[in-house]
Amino acid sequence: MTGTIVIYFSISGMLVGTIGMILSKDLIKKILSLGIVETSINLMYTGISARSGIIPPIVSGDFSNAFYADPIPQAVIITGIVISFALLCLSLVFAIIIYNRYHTMNVETIEMIFEREER
């Protein structure tokens, strides 16, 4: 039950983040929206693992009638967390490089300057 509610909330969080990435014109806001999407995906995996129970999967003695959470989605999402951290770091570095070159964070202005440079 808990897992299902968490999964529905995380899917709506992904929707909010994706629309934010489409609508905002500021590069930093786009990167923050990407962060929201990544956090929602992590939350979704937690929800998937909580479908079989919400007790942390740390076994002490017998595990006959306890409802442990599924450990495999949690172990998989550790990879996802590290990769999302790496993605955020690299995109922030590129944002700083773009700012140093064009002195703005507005995507449309950057595109305009870029087209003018190409001509």
Added chain:
Amino acid sequence: MKIAGIIAVTMIFVIVMLSFDSSGNIPRPIEQIVDRVNVPNAVTSVYLETRLYDTIFEIIVFSITALGVASLFASLPVNRDEDQHVFGTVTVYSGGLAALSITLFLYVVINGHITPGGGFVGGVVLATGVITYGLTSSFKKASVHYDKLKIEILENISLMIIFAFSTLIILFPETHSQLLSAASFGSTFSGGLIPILNILIGIKVYAGAWKMSSEFINRRGTL
């Protein structure tokens, strides 16, 4: 165009939401995992034993990111502004917090297979403590240890030992599972090679996280 994109994204997510089967068959693999690996923390036994390939490539991704951040930042100017406004009470507390985070790092990393925790968590805990100290007291003082303790060399050595031990575990899984089941279930030494891998991953993650954050702090004032 933009509205069409939003409608498309919304439709995709509605389809995902409707197609999600909440009453489906839920697998319970925890008994088999604990039987196979003989370690209390099932998450650790998954990502350091049965899905070790994933962890190796994750560490490779992390190292490449640290390398990429350092090399991309090399062309950008460093901020030479040295005066740092500090607040007395925070300075006193942040030193204690750094000491506490070192202790917590050791606890989380060594007991990663018994209690919640592991290498990645431990490394991030240590990096957070040291960065908080640097931001609130003196960033110059906090960044001295990176050269003094030769953390760059330590990072590369730990990366090589991680690869060596992972290869051992992947090539000889039977020997490692014998090593795991020899000790009593739940003791600190029952992990075989897992606590050593956790310590090395902790050092690796700490070095990478500190390197990346210090590069960002050195180029402050750009955004």
